[in-house]
Amino acid sequence: MKEPRSRASEHIGDLVRDLRHQATMSRKLLAERADMDVSHLARIESGQGNPTLYVMIQLATALDIEPERFVRGLTANDLPDDIKPYSEADFRRELRRRQGPGDRR
Template sequence: MAEPHSVAARMLGERVRHQRNELGLSQEDMADLAGMHWTNWGKIERGQANPSLTTIVRMAGVLDIDPAELVSGLGLAQLPQRKHQLTAADLIRERTRRSG
């Protein structure tokens, strides 16, 4: 089995799976309602895909939840390392320090 795309993808997938299981419906049923292929739904549940905003909103819609419930609390710490670890605020602060 493939590894999760990221910790954030794994967490999102766990939330989707939990909500789907609460409804007692299959991945196939949910994917059909969302207008997507069931294998893509499964990849998202396993954290093996990085769904677009449109897909997240569609999935939340058929799960009958606010999309925020799927992404709440996810942040940079749950994503793969990136080249720059600064935030926009860090960059502005450093530029201000250098020019001041």
């Protein structure tokens, strides 16, 4: 079995799996209620997924919990290593790149 993608991914996956078990729900049933593919849910539960905010809200609704429960206690240090923080300068640079040479503001 692969290592979790990050501490945050492991935390969210463990919580989803534990809550699903407490609700005596199969993975298939939770996936249906959260409107997602079973394989995607399996990746999340194993810590291999990196669920979006939308997915976490879908799962929270299906599990009848508040979405913030997924991130409670997590910090930026728990995020995957491949997610780097962006500075304001990075955003401005990207905006200029997308605007092209003729639309500098």
